[in-house]
Amino acid sequence: MNSTQSYYTDAQPVERTSQPLLTAILAVAASLLILEQAIYKYKKGHLPGPSWSIPIIGRFADSLNPSLENYMSGWKLGDLSAVSVFNIFIVQAAKNEYSRKIFSSASYAEPCLVASAKKVLDPNNWVFLNGKVHSDYRKGLNVLFTRRALSSYLPIQESIYRKYFDKWTRDATPKSYMMSMRDLNMETSLKVFCGEYIPQHAQDDISAKYWLITVALELVNFPFAWPGTKVYKAIKARKVAVKWFEHASAQSKERMSNDAEPECLLDHWTKAMHEAKNNAHTDGSSKVLRAREFSDNEMAMVVLSFLFASQDAMTSGVVYIFQLLADHPEVLGRVREEQYRVRGGDVDSPTTLDMIDQMTYTRACIKESLRIKPPVIMVPYLTKKPFPINADYTVPKGTMLIPSIYPSLHDPAVYGDPESFRPERWLPDANGNPSDAEKAAANYLVFGHGPHHCLGKEYAVLHMTALIGSASVLMDWEHIVTPQSHNVEVIATIFPKDGFVAKFNKRESIA
Numbered sequence: 001m002n003s004t005q006s007y008y009t010d011a012q013p014v015e016r017t018s019q020p021l022l023t024a025i026l027a028v029a030a031s032l033l034i035l036e037q038a039i040y041k042y043k044k045g046h047l048p049g050p051s052w053s054i055p056i057i058g059r060f061a062d063s064l065n066p067s068l069e070n071y072m073s074g075w076k077l078g079d080l081s082a083v084s085v086f087n088i089f090i091v092q093a094a095k096n097e098y099s100r101k102i103f104s105s106a107s108y109a110e111p112c113l114v115a116s117a118k119k120v121l122d123p124n125n126w127v128f129l130n131g132k133v134h135s136d137y138r139k140g141l142n143v144l145f146t147r148r149a150l151s152s153y154l155p156i157q158e159s160i161y162r163k164y165f166d167k168w169t170r171d172a173t174p175k176s177y178m179m180s181m182r183d184l185n186m187e188t189s190l191k192v193f194c195g196e197y198i199p200q201h202a203q204d205d206i207s208a209k210y211w212l213i214t215v216a217l218e219l220v221n222f223p224f225a226w227p228g229t230k231v232y233k234a235i236k237a238r239k240v241a242v243k244w245f246e247h248a249s250a251q252s253k254e255r256m257s258n259d260a261e262p263e264c265l266l267d268h269w270t271k272a273m274h275e276a277k278n279n280a281h282t283d284g285s286s287k288v289l290r291a292r293e294f295s296d297n298e299m300a301m302v303v304l305s306f307l308f309a310s311q312d313a314m315t316s317g318v319v320y321i322f323q324l325l326a327d328h329p330e331v332l333g334r335v336r337e338e339q340y341r342v343r344g345g346d347v348d349s350p351t352t353l354d355m356i357d358q359m360t361y362t363r364a365c366i367k368e369s370l371r372i373k374p375p376v377i378m379v380p381y382l383t384k385k386p387f388p389i390n391a392d393y394t395v396p397k398g399t400m401l402i403p404s405i406y407p408s409l410h411d412p413a414v415y416g417d418p419e420s421f422r423p424e425r426w427l428p429d430a431n432g433n434p435s436d437a438e439k440a441a442a443n444y445l446v447f448g449h450g451p452h453h454c455l456g457k458e459y460a461v462l463h464m465t466a467l468i469g470s471a472s473v474l475m476d477w478e479h480i481v482t483p484q485s486h487n488v489e490v491i492a493t494i495f496p497k498d499g500f501v502a503k504f505n506k507r508e509s510i511a
């Protein structure tokens with residue numbers, strides 16, 4: 001037998017055993033693919049959406065490059081529509097009634113952040129709580145955004161605004177301002193939350209490292225936190241930040257034990273804890289706080305969650321209000337008029353909460369800017385059990401159910417000419433009666449709705465109002481419109497695609 005013969009002789013048995021194996025594998029694969037389609041069709045029922053799912057990956061390509069146009073085409077399909085991505089069955093709600101129902105049906109659905117969020121933010125973070133334990137925890141945090149607390153944050157905010165205004169006006173060459181506005185927000189948040197307890201070099205370090213957290217919160221990520229991966233780097237960044245926040249909490253507790261004046265959010269928190277403890281038998285209102293003594297680690301996790309919840313949304317809000325005002329000089333003119341009036345012509349007078357209350361037109365601009373460009377366009381939820389959302393359809397358990405925010409804010413039946421920036425729509429009539437837009441509060445989903453609605457919304461609006469108020473009297477700015485200025489980039493929140501190219505100049509004269 002020569003070598004060729006031996007080759008053929010040996011090969012035949014292998015072929016005989018491999019063929020049935022291959023056929024079996026193909027048969028199993030084909031059955032799985034058919035099963036995948038059958039499950040998708042069964043879950044989808046009569047809902048609009050693709051009638052079959054791309055095998056295994058579904059609409060993965062869309063989620064890699066999310067765009068407002070893609071979301072809009074989904075919303076246009078119907079009040080509820082279905083799609084599948086990597087075998088995750090997704091139902092999107094476009095109609096206001098359904099979005100509100102999802103937001104407020106805690107027994108059926110709970111917020112679900114992207115898969116990497118638990119690893120990045122720590123599974124023990126309070127943001128992952130739900131139900132009663134969540135609402136009890138939240139009650140303990142209300143003291144951080146009382147009027148008294150908010151008014152003590154204002155001087156801190158203003159000092160940082162002025163620092164950035166100086167920086168922006170020193171170099172008036174046009175450039176993209178998105179990242180600098182992000183830095184302004186980060187610095188403001190860290191100082192408002194932790195005061196002087198974190199030294200400047202550590203604040204700079206946290207600010208730089210926090211970017212690693214932002215980029216790791218993609219929709220789809222490498223599933224293991226191995227060295228070198230984005231999630232691994234983000235976890236390391238979180239550990240550094242949390243260590244500093246724990247240090248700040250401990251320092252605050254020590255300082256406030258000597259009856260010091262609160263200078264930041266942590267101080268208000270420790271003070272409230274002391275008061276609740278000391279008034280344990282007399283002050284009924286402090287019952288909830290009395291039950292909750294927060295540890296340094298818990299306080300640190302809350303600060304981290306605030307940064308996480310606010311950083312990108314605030315930056316989106318700030319970028320768009322600067323852009324919209326530059327694009328509508330007549331509106332900016334009215335903001336200025338109001339600001340000079342409220343400040344009695346003195347642009348250096350410190351902003352107070354009473355002044356903010358008088359800034360009716362400026363606040364209307366913020367409200368309108370958040371309506372026309374809502375930073376968060378939808379929030380993913382997950383169904384815990386079958387959810388009979390209407391008489392015709394029950395959302396299956398384990399569905400990613402997405403209440404949308406954007407369509408409610410652009411509903412022409414509620415906001416006439418919805419694509420126009422018209423702050424006037426929020427102003428009361430001549431008799432002081434609320435406007436139609438104001439009366440339609442159910443549509444204003446900018447900050448969500450129900451048990452998880454935004455905890456920082458008063459602070460967010462205060463920050464934007466104070467920032468724009470000061471900016472309008474201290475600076476002139478020009479939007480350098482590029483072909484991408486009015487295109488929207490979706491990076492969890494929304495931004496102008498060119499990052500808002502502008503130039504700022506010091507404003508010398510009173511108009």
Ligand code: HEM
Nearest residue numbers: 306309310313314317376447448449452453454455456460
């Ligand atoms: C313009 C700025 C902001 C926007 C548009 C925004 C929007 C939102 C939205 C849509 C949600 C989800 C609500 C839901 O599921 O019903 C949310 C949750 C939350 N936001 Fe904001 N937010 C902003 C700023 C802030 C700030 C400044 C803070 C903290 C200081 C904050 C803290 C939170 C927290 C803690 C949650 C989760 C609440 C919970 O699960 O109980 N947000 N926000």
